[in-house]
Amino acid sequence: MQVPDRNLNELREHGFTIVPGFLAPEELKAAQEALWEQHVHPGGYECFGYPRPAEYFADPSAHQEYAASQFAGSRMAPWQSWDLNRLAFHPDLVDLAERFLGSADLHLYDADLWAKYAGAIDYEQPHHRDFINHTLVVPRRDDPGRQLRSYxxxxxxxxxxxxxxxxxxxxxxxxxxxPTDKLHGWENFAGGTGLELGAFADVEVSVTGPAGSLFAFRTDILHRGSNMTGVRRARFVLEVNYEVWGSRWTGRTEWPVHSQNPHWTETMERATPRERELFGFPSVGDPYWDDQTLADVQCRYPSMDMAPYTDQASR
Ligand SMILES: O=C(O)CCC(=O)C(=O)O
Incomplete structure (x- = not known):
């Protein structure tokens, strides 16, 4: 669904918003099913889906990898299915990013799936602001909305x-x-804010909602992960981050590093030219395109429809 203006205003004024019913039921169902998919590709490249909660809780000791750290269930895109990958550039998410960031020249600068299983590890975190690992500096206080985070x-x-x-x-x-003081260890999590545990207990908002909801937030907002207190609970979120192309000091990933993942090829082939641009793929009309690049890129992405680029190159 298109994110209503009142949510956009909340994002601007309060730093976050929650949009229930963001995904259509069929989009949600397909993405949920895809979480468990596993593939072994020619050459032995394996894409692991997550264990279903019933499978995990039948024997947590068989899934010790999720106990290694809070982030052990985090997997960067591209993932094992188009039904997941397409959500990173869901048209209504891109639309929200355009409206919030005030530009159509968008950079999808990071996308991760994150699974958490109750009891695997303590997921509690100190309060922090996420800009710490999304920029080399700090947001401008008079213009903080330069990056958009979403789950x-x-x-x-x-x-x-x-x-x-x-x-x-x-x-x-x-x-x-x-923080003005040097912090150490866990206190230094995400750069450290020097905040005592339990601070803001009376004003904190829990990001709860049915599957398919969107949670969008800014990198200058204080927040924290909390522990899973329910029994046999599992939490799955798809995290996507947008910014406007330009600043040399922001970002989180370079997509070419991930472009040998077999699902990258499918993602690029099935995405539209506009969606490819979000990753940094040359736009229709870019001087990069000529007869040689058209032919060689077609070899790299055999199922890609090159016509939009060809038409431009032949003008
Ligand atoms: O998983 C969450 O709910 C929040 C995690 C978080 O804030 C972080 O890792 O920076």
């Missing part, structure tokens, strides 16, 4: 499923971007 919830999340805890912008505004 598409692929499972229902209630209070017992380790919801993200958000501190509305006004409540956290007085806290400095950067």
């Amino acid at each position: 598409i919830l692929l499972s229902d999340i209630d209070e017992d499923d380790g919801p993200t805890k958000i501190v509305p912008l006004a409540a956290g505004a007085e806290r400095p971007y950067w």
Whole structure:
């Protein structure tokens, strides 16, 4: 669904918004089924789906990898299915990013799936702001909305499923971007904010909602991951980050590094020229396109429809 203006206003004023029913039921169902898919590709390249919750909880000791760290269930795109990959550039997410960032020249600068299983590890985090690993510097206070973070919830999340805890912008505004004292260890998580555990307990908002909801937030907002307190609960989110192309000091990933993943080829082949551009693929009309590049890119992406680029190159 198109994100209503009132959610966009919330994002601007409070630093976050939650949009229930963002995904259509069939999009959600296809993405949920795809979470468990596994593929072994020619050459032995394996794409692992996640264990279904019933499978995981039947024997957590068989899935020790999820106990290694809070982030052990995080997997960067491209993933094992088009039904997941396409959500990273869902038209209504791109539309929200364009409206929030005020530009159509968008860079999809990171996309990850993140699975958490109750009891695997303590998922609690200190409060932090995410710009710490999305920029080399800090957001401008007079123009902070230069990056948009989002989670598409692929499972229902209630209070017992380790919801993200958000501190509305006004409540956290007085806290400095950067601590003045040197912090160590866990206190230094995500750059450290010097905040005592339990701070903001009276104003924090839990990001709960049915699967298919969208949670969008800014990189300058204080928040934290919380532990999963329910029994046999599993939480799945698809995380996507957008910014406007341009700044040399922001971002998180270089897509060419991931372009040998077999699902990259399919993703590029099935995406539209506009969707490919979000990853940095040359636009229709870019001087990059000529007879040689058209032919060689077609070899790299055999099922890609090159006509939009060809028409331009032959003008
Ligand atoms: O998983 C969550 O709910 C939030 C995680 C988070 O804030 C982080 O890892 O930076």
